[in-house]
Amino acid sequence: MLTVPVEIQLLFAASLFILGLIGVLVRRNIIFMLMSIEIMFNSAGLVFIIAGSHWVQADGQVMFIFILTVAAAEVSVGLAIILQMYHHYKTVDVDELKKLMDKPE
Amino acid sequence: MNIIFYIAAAVALISTIMAITGRNAIHALLFLIMSLLAISVIFYILGAPFIAALEVIVYAGAIMVLFIFVIMMLNVGLEKEIEKNWLRPRMWILPSILALILMADFIYVVTINNMEEYSSQIIQPKQVGISLFTTYLIGVEISAMLLLAGIVGAYHLGRQKKKVLHRFL
Numbered sequence: 001m002l003t004v005p006v007e008i009q010l011l012f013a014a015s016l017f018i019l020g021l022i023g024v025l026v027r028r029n030i031i032f033m034l035m036s037i038e039i040m041f042n043s044a045g046l047v048f049i050i051a052g053s054h055w056v057q058a059d060g061q062v063m064f065i066f067i068l069t070v071a072a073a074e075v076s077v078g079l080a081i082i083l084q085m086y087h088h089y090k091t092v093d094v095d096e097l098k099k100l101m102d103k104p105e
Numbered sequence: 106m107n108i109i110f111y112i113a114a115a116v117a118l119i120s121t122i123m124a125i126t127g128r129n130a131i132h133a134l135l136f137l138i139m140s141l142l143a144i145s146v147i148f149y150i151l152g153a154p155f156i157a158a159l160e161v162i163v164y165a166g167a168i169m170v171l172f173i174f175v176i177m178m179l180n181v182g183l184e185k186e187i188e189k190n191w192l193r194p195r196m197w198i199l200p201s202i203l204a205l206i207l208m209a210d211f212i213y214v215v216t217i218n219n220m221e222e223y224s225s226q227i228i229q230p231k232q233v234g235i236s237l238f239t240t241y242l243i244g245v246e247i248s249a250m251l252l253l254a255g256i257v258g259a260y261h262l263g264r265q266k267k268k269v270l271h272r273f274l
Contacts (some may be wrong), residue, residue, distance in 0.1 A: 020125070031179075082179075083178065
């Protein structure tokens with residue numbers, strides 16, 4: 001019998017989410033930012049699975065399938081945007097995209 | 106059984122840290138795949154075998170291949186240097202060790218004779234399917250629309266602008 005307390009499992013999911021958040025905030029390479037967003041999606045799905053196994057209900061797994069769908073749609077559109085960005089600016093660094101920024105005085 | 110959970114969780118955390126701190130995108134992707142596989146093992150011992158399979162097939166299979174295609178198309182790194190680094194052991198030794206640990210985990214879990222005794226209560230795929238297509242039918246339809254929008258958006262954004270305009274085309 002798996003007797004890991006559910007708090008530990010949720011803590012693990014939370015630490016994965018925090019790692020993904022750190023990745024989005026720290027990295028400037030847009031491919032790494034997209035990968036970190038995937039990590040966050042995955043940890044959110046992990047929370048659903050943990051809850052579903054805690055209450056022995058199938059709803060958690062259903063929610064994970066929806067999260068999977070959203071992640072697939074998001075990553076396909078995001079990668080297309082990355083391709084366009086590289087095509088226009090010849091870089092994958094998000095700090096280079098500053099056409100909307102005010103001119104620094 | 107608890108030790109399996111802790112090992113898989115440790116592998117997932119280590120490989121996620123390596124993924125977000127990596128310098129080379131392909132190597133970071135390798136670590137990310139390791140993290141997904143570790144989470145898949147956790148799903149299995151949490152009593153969700155269907156979701157574990159789906160995680161490997163859709164996440165580690167399809168989505169990561171999309172990433173690899175885009176990285177290859179962008180050709181961001183210096184190819185010469187990457188090719189030189191391919192054969193250097195320190196590039197692939199850590200993912201291999203993590204993968205071996207996970208594989209030992211998984212073999213141990215699968216070869217246990219009475220799984221029900223060890224794992225938490227297993228939720229069968231049949232229950233998931235019944236719940237998906239009765240209670241959550243509207244969600245399935247909405248996600249179908251979302252996927253359609255994703256296809257159209259990706260096609261529209263990914264299309265290259267025509268450089269040469271021919272008279273008849």
